Amino acid sequence: MATDDKRPQGATDSFDVIVIGGGPAGYPCAIRAAQNKLSVACIDEWKNKDGTPAFGGTCLNAGCIPSKALLESTELYHRLQEEFATHGIKVSGTQLDLAQMQKRKAGVVRAMTQGIVALFKGAGVTGLQGHGRLLPGRRVEFTAHDGTRRTLSARHVVLASGSAPIELKSAPFKDPYIVDSWGALDFDTVPKRLGVIGAGVIGLELGSAWRRLGSEVTVLEALPDFLPFTDEQLSREALRQFKKQGLNIRLGARVSGAEVKDNAVEVRYSDAAGEQRLSVDRLVVAIGRRPYTKDLLAPGTGVQLDERGFIKVDESCRTGVENIWAIGDCVRGPMLAHKGKEEGVMVADLIAGHYGEMNYKVIPSVIYTAPEIAWVGLTEQEVKASGRPYKTGTFPFLASGRARAMEQTSGFAKIVAARDDDEILGVHIIGPLAGELIAEAVLAMEYSASSEDLQRTIHAHPTLAEAVHEAALSVDKRSIDSINR
Ligand SMILES: Cc1cc2nc3c(=O)[nH]c(=O)nc-3n(C[C@H](O)[C@H](O)[C@H](O)COP(=O)(O)OP(=O)(O)OC[C@H]3O[C@@H](n4cnc5c(N)ncnc54)[C@H](O)[C@@H]3O)c2cc1C
Secondary structure, three states, X not given: OOOOOOOOOOOEEEEEEEEEOOOOOHHHHHHHHHHOOOOEEEEEOOEOOOOOEOOOHHHHHHOHHXXXXXXXXXXXXXXXXXXXXXXXXXXXXXXXXXXXXXXXXXXXXXXXXXXXXXXXXXXXXXXXXXEEXXXXXXXXXXXXXXOOEEEEEEEEEEEOOOEEEOOEOOEOOEOOOEEOHHHHHOOOOXXXXXXXXXXXXXXXXXXXXXXXXXXXXXXXXXXXXXXXXXXXXXXXXXXXXXXXXXXXXXXXXXXXXXXXXXXXXXXXXXXXXEEEEEEEXXXXXXXXXXXXXXXXXXXXXXXXXXXXXXXXXXXXXXXXXXXXXXXXXXXXXXXXXXXXXXXXXXXXXXHOOOOOOOOOOOOOEEEOOOOEEEEEEOOHHHHHHHOOOEEEEEEEXXXXXXXXXXXXXXXXXXXXXXXXXXXXXXXXXXXXXXXXXXXXXXXXXXXXXXXXXXXXXXXXXXXXXXXXXXXXHHHOOOOOOOOOO
């Protein structure tokens, strides 16, 4: 990426807005600010494993995009082996070419990250690759990758420095045996036995991907409940599906140690039955992520971190220091790319004096396993705990003509609505393309729709979206294509 960083040391450049971090929170913020006719620089220090710098942050380089590319390829491989014969397609001589699979994944990532360079160029954003550090007085020290340093100034600075994987003290990373999610996306052989610590979104996606290629996967989860943040009906069905697929999920399993011995990892953990041992060829630690703010703030900026290391902000992402904002994974809220993106857009609009607001109650979540799992709003147990009278409707994909045609009938769509005014409070889907289907629910909730609004909305037939329609009908026991209970 062309940058201006060859200017003499000490030169000062000024911008309306400087964004530190070019991930899915920072780069959309920079683009929207430029669309708002502001002069913008976006500083990003990401370097890939081969040393090449790239915009896009964790999401494009080591998270959302490579994981979805790998999940797509592995699901195709799995379906080819398990499902094609049912469709009357006989295939023989199937072979896995993992090197090609990884090459395709790398190509997808490259296309997306290079896309940001083109987007910056199109919008007029100055992309600067290197480290950014906020100095007092809305100045930013920029150190390019070649070590050249200069001080920039801005009317507004947006901090979007993202997050990093949490390391487990009892199982420290030891490449290539004990790795984080990035390492687990890059295996060059299929581990015969794979251990995953953490049955969260990332652990389940990675475990599923390698299971489909033949790994024996054991997932160790310290919590006693499976996916405790999801609707209970949804988590029960998900656990049933994953077990059926051969994922060995052990709940209440606390890891106390992991050592590399003779080309394998010996894991020690305890569960209700006492001390246990597990031997695997590769171990993935996917226990969550922490905000990343290393060398981001010089002394005296006034920007504060909370006790967990997140940059403190209000609901509009203001840090409390005039014209300094923070967005994305480095601030409170779910660590999701689309949450960061919307915060970035909101901040860029607010800076330009336009309207900008985030609706934190309506942020969708998706787990890209097969079947996919997606939800938005409140779970049934949350509504119950709130004391508000409610009603629910569910529709099984087994009764969907499209799902049957696709040979993907697992799961259901569920809607939780208020009993008093019928407002939709939460939607929970496990099934084919749940991540796409949830968009309708998000839109409905954004407009405070009632279940009747969805009931009276015509859905094309035969589509998977009819499951959401029928779940809405089922809220008032008016489902046509399933028995109302
Ligand atoms: C395996 C995996 C799969 C995931 N899948 C999904 C998914 O499907 N959907 C989803 O919504 N989310 C997913 N996530 C989460 C998602 O990646 C994050 O929520 C998202 O990347 C956060 O965006 P961000 O811009 O806040 O931070 P990041 O993406 O972490 O970007 C921050 C950028 O700032 C740079 N930076 C940091 N400090 C400085 C500095 N001082 N100077 C210059 N640059 C700096 C970093 O190098 C980085 O490039 C996944 C994460 C992982 C690990």
